[in-house]
Amino acid sequence: METIESDVVIVGAGGAGLRAAIALAEADPGLRVSLLSKVYPMRSHTCAAEGGAAGVAGADDSMDLHFNDTVGGGDWLCDQDAVDFFINEAPKELTRLDHWGCPWSRDKDGRVSVRPFGGMKIKRTWYAADKTGFHLLHTLFQTSLQFESIRRFDEVFTTDLLVVDGKVQGCCAVEMRSGEMKQFLAPAVILCTGGGGRIFPFTTNGAIKTGDGMALAYRAGVPLKDMEFVQYHPTGLPATGILLTEGCRGEGGVLRNKDGYRYLQDYGMGPETPLGETVLKTMELGPRDRLSQAFWHEQQKGNTVPTKWGDCVLLDMTHLGEKKIHERLPFVQELAHAYASVDIVKEAVPIRPVVHYMMGGIHTDINAATPLPGLFAAGECACVSINGANRLGSNSLTELLVFGKRAAESAAEYVRSAAPKTDRAAADQQASAAEARVRALFERTEGAETMTAIRNAMTHTMETGAGIYRDEAMLTDTVNTLADLRSRRSGIALRDKSKVFNTEFTQLLELDNMLDVAQAVAVSALARKESRGSHQRLDYVERNDDTYLKHSMAHYQGEDAPRIDYLDVVITKSRPGVRDYSGAKS
Amino acid sequence: MSQRQITFEILRYDPETESEPRFQAYCVPCEEEWVVLDALNYIKDNLDGTLSYRWSCHMAVCGSCGMMINGEPMLSCKAFVRDFPNGGSIRVEPLTHFPIERDLVVVMDDFMDKLQAVKPYVIPKKKRTVEDGTYKQTPKQLHQYQQYSMCINCMLCYAACPQYALAPDFIGPAALALTHRYNLDSRDHGRPQRQEVVAAHEGVWECSFVGACSEVCPKDVDPAGAIQQMKIASTVDWYLEHLMPWRRK
Numbered sequence: 001m002e003t004i005e006s007d008v009v010i011v012g013a014g015g016a017g018l019r020a021a022i023a024l025a026e027a028d029p030g031l032r033v034s035l036l037s038k039v040y041p042m043r044s045h046t047c048a049a050e051g052g053a054a055g056v057a058g059a060d061d062s063m064d065l066h067f068n069d070t071v072g073g074g075d076w077l078c079d080q081d082a083v084d085f086f087i088n089e090a091p092k093e094l095t096r097l098d099h100w101g102c103p104w105s106r107d108k109d110g111r112v113s114v115r116p117f118g119g120m121k122i123k124r125t126w127y128a129a130d131k132t133g134f135h136l137l138h139t140l141f142q143t144s145l146q147f148e149s150i151r152r153f154d155e156v157f158t159t160d161l162l163v164v165d166g167k168v169q170g171c172c173a174v175e176m177r178s179g180e181m182k183q184f185l186a187p188a189v190i191l192c193t194g195g196g197g198r199i200f201p202f203t204t205n206g207a208i209k210t211g212d213g214m215a216l217a218y219r220a221g222v223p224l225k226d227m228e229f230v231q232y233h234p235t236g237l238p239a240t241g242i243l244l245t246e247g248c249r250g251e252g253g254v255l256r257n258k259d260g261y262r263y264l265q266d267y268g269m270g271p272e273t274p275l276g277e278t279v280l281k282t283m284e285l286g287p288r289d290r291l292s293q294a295f296w297h298e299q300q301k302g303n304t305v306p307t308k309w310g311d312c313v314l315l316d317m318t319h320l321g322e323k324k325i326h327e328r329l330p331f332v333q334e335l336a337h338a339y340a341s342v343d344i345v346k347e348a349v350p351i352r353p354v355v356h357y358m359m360g361g362i363h364t365d366i367n368a369a370t371p372l373p374g375l376f377a378a379g380e381c382a383c384v385s386i387n388g389a390n391r392l393g394s395n396s397l398t399e400l401l402v403f404g405k406r407a408a409e410s411a412a413e414y415v416r417s418a419a420p421k422t423d424r425a426a427a428d429q430q431a432s433a434a435e436a437r438v439r440a441l442f443e444r445t446e447g448a449e450t451m452t453a454i455r456n457a458m459t460h461t462m463e464t465g466a467g468i469y470r471d472e473a474m475l476t477d478t479v480n481t482l483a484d485l486r487s488r489r490s491g492i493a494l495r496d497k498s499k500v501f502n503t504e505f506t507q508l509l510e511l512d513n514m515l516d517v518a519q520a521v522a523v524s525a526l527a528r529k530e531s532r533g534s535h536q537r538l539d540y541v542e543r544n545d546d547t548y549l550k551h552s553m554a555h556y557q558g559e560d561a562p563r564i565d566y567l568d569v570v571i572t573k574s575r576p577g578v579r580d581y582s583g584a585k586s
Numbered sequence: 587m588s589q590r591q592i593t594f595e596i597l598r599y600d601p602e603t604e605s606e607p608r609f610q611a612y613c614v615p616c617e618e619e620w621v622v623l624d625a626l627n628y629i630k631d632n633l634d635g636t637l638s639y640r641w642s643c644h645m646a647v648c649g650s651c652g653m654m655i656n657g658e659p660m661l662s663c664k665a666f667v668r669d670f671p672n673g674g675s676i677r678v679e680p681l682t683h684f685p686i687e688r689d690l691v692v693v694m695d696d697f698m699d700k701l702q703a704v705k706p707y708v709i710p711k712k713k714r715t716v717e718d719g720t721y722k723q724t725p726k727q728l729h730q731y732q733q734y735s736m737c738i739n740c741m742l743c744y745a746a747c748p749q750y751a752l753a754p755d756f757i758g759p760a761a762l763a764l765t766h767r768y769n770l771d772s773r774d775h776g777r778p779q780r781q782e783v784v785a786a787h788e789g790v791w792e793c794s795f796v797g798a799c800s801e802v803c804p805k806d807v808d809p810a811g812a813i814q815q816m817k818i819a820s821t822v823d824w825y826l827e828h829l830m831p832w833r834r835k
Binding site: 039043045100103108112142207339 | 600601602603619630631632635636637638639640641642643644645646647648649650664666687688689691694698701702705706707708710714716719720721722723724725727728731732735736737738739764768771773774
């Protein structure tokens with residue numbers, strides 16, 4: 001087995017991974033960085049983010065306002081020390097992106113423009129038209145190309161973390177081109193593998209979002225935090241789940257039910273705002289969890305529009321005019337035209353809520369460190385937590401920058417100060433065991449189960465039991481189904497025996513990861529007997545701060561369901577209060 | 587609900603067991619809204635798990651799923667089955683002009699090397715700190731390069747480029763468009779460094795201005811236009827250098 005030695009290994013080369021790599025290269029060109037990804041960096045799902053990245057910019061805005069929007073938006077489950085750090089770093093990171101060439105949209109005088117997003121008191125979303133994630137990713141990737149200390153390994157699939165004497169020593173990964181296992185030895189590993197939206201059937205997430213890093217850390221003994229909090233984005237295209245950015249509403253788009261009525265006013269987000277006027281933090285500029293929940297109620301009342309691809313409501317942007325749409329929302333225009341045959345200049349487009357983002361993830365502290373020495377995590381795969389029970393739109397792109405950099409700094413400091421010695425013999429032994437396990441998986445010929453059937457059963461049970469609204473019976477059923485599916489996965493045999501770019505094999509590894517992550521979501525959701533943010537229980541409709549102002553921690557238990565315990569939320573200055581998105585307030 | 591049975595003839599090649607590519611036919615019940623990628627996923631999930639191809643976003647932005655579809659380089663996630671003639675089969679092959687790694691997966695090494703070669707990053711006149719704040723860049727200055735920043739690296743333009751087929755050393759449309767993108771950015775002063783690559787033999791002069799790259803680009807980047815503008819700029823450089831040496835910066 002080939003061994004590659006470096007000082008820091010980064011798994012995942014999307015926004016967070018690239019930002020971490022650049023930070024390491026800038027901090028110390030002598031640090032040898034290995035940047036691993038199962039795809040080429042520019043394929044990473046950061047590219048699909050559309051609307052923008054939040055950071056205080058205008059004179060009318062303040063750190064306190066960004067703090068309050070974030071913490072209230074997260075239904076007080078955010079760690080407030082982490083939020084403080086995040087909002088203070090946010091404008092600096094977005095400024096760095098400007099220096100690196102990000103094509104931020106501009107005001108006439110040449111300053112960076114900001115647009116409103118849901119749940120914001122003041123507009124603070126920096127944007128590059130409606131392709132912000134795409135530009136952010138490519139800017140980072142292209143910037144990273146100038147650093148010789150970053151060695152990229154594209155299209156390698158990480159299968160195991162190497163952990164010796166309670167410390168991370170690197171990882172093992174299969175090179176997809178050759179099918180060969182490689183050992184990456186390093187005293188520090190940063191996981192930046194993104195979310196796992198593919199555990200659901202209807203998601204904005206690309207095929208690669210299978211929770212790989214979450215599963216790696218989880219199996220290595222690191223708890224997954226707040227996994228029950230899954231964000232539905234209110235505006236996805238029905239057939240494909242393609243996202244239409246919140247920027248649509250930020251620019252003045254409105255939501256209507258089958259009668260043309262702006263129904264959000266019936267769900268605590270009224271009164272109705274004048275058409276074409278963007279009034280912040282109310283109606284269509286309420287937070288994502290509330291908007292997706294309002295859809296569910298409209299559906300119960302029969303006020304939705306039935307389509308071949310499920311019930312929908314209508315996103316109406318016809319009053320914005322062609323010029324504004326072309327300038328601010330060109331990608332949305334292209335997507336709606338191509339994938340829904342709708343010209344948004346002339347007609348409203350049918351949309352419905354779609355799984356978009358996981359607030360939960362690998363338990364990290366404010367330094368992006370996990371409890372496992374040498375292991376760090378950043379971006380969607382991590383849970384710091386700045387997002388709490390519901391992430392505000394446009395905080396995630398900024399998060400991957402702020403905490404990608406933070407993880408790099410922490411890893412560099414760890415490598416320097418702790419001078420952790422790599423125990424080569426023990427690591428070799430683990431790598432050989434990992435290789436044997438993967439080979440056995442590869443060579444398995446017996447088995448009556450099919451990958452497609454198990455994956456479909458998993459996504460189906462997640463949607464029916466762990467969707468926008470949940471209750472004891474639904475969740476119990478989902479938890480049982482997942483346990484059954486996990487026990488059946490060993491019955492899947494591979495038909496593809498080629499070592500070259502074997503995607504049946506990588507799909508099997510991904511399915512394994514997804515089943516573990518899905519179980520953590522469902523079991524955490526069953527255990528949280530309250531409603532908070534994106535986690536809504538029909539049988540426990542109120543928020544219960546006495547018992548549940550806490551982070552859920554799911555601990556891996558092998559073939560059994562995870563053990564759940566709780567960790568206190570860090571509260572520094574904002575006591576839990578009422579989330580008020582009515583426009584009637586001051 | 588209208589479904590259409592469509593036969594897909596797909597190029598298969600496993601270098602471990604086969605000496606050359608072959609075609610395999612699959613009959614797929616396609617929904618009207620489907621793209622070719624949906625059909626490939628149907629095959630992978632229901633008919634033949636051994637088929638290999640790259641894909642992720644299914645919204646024409648990650649650039650993974652470029653393929654030859656009935657001989658044209660296209661993103662399979664944006665190639666709607668309804669746009670192909672009724673009754674005919676659809677032929678799917680890996681992007682041409684690249685070595686085949688396996689089935690519809692091509693070897694990308696050459697493209698990745700070329701991307702890196704053109705120094706696609708801001709080379710500032712003077713290093714700027716966060717305390718200096720953001721650059722001022724007017725909407726007009728942004729507009730100068732914006733179109734060339736839209737490239738998703740899908741490599742359709744390389745598959746369309748007759749020159750790349752003849753001269754594999756040619757840096758090619760996407761990498762040259764990216765060069766132009768940074769040269770035109772008001773924040774950048776790296777053009778002299780990039781010129782070494784661009785003005786060399788494998789640079790812009792290799793382009794015979796067929797324009798096929800711009801025709802197939804799914805993001806309207808117009809690499810052909812970028813290359814022509816760079817030819818003019820390089821020519822101006824040459825005259826300044828040789829005829830008016832005192833004008834050299």
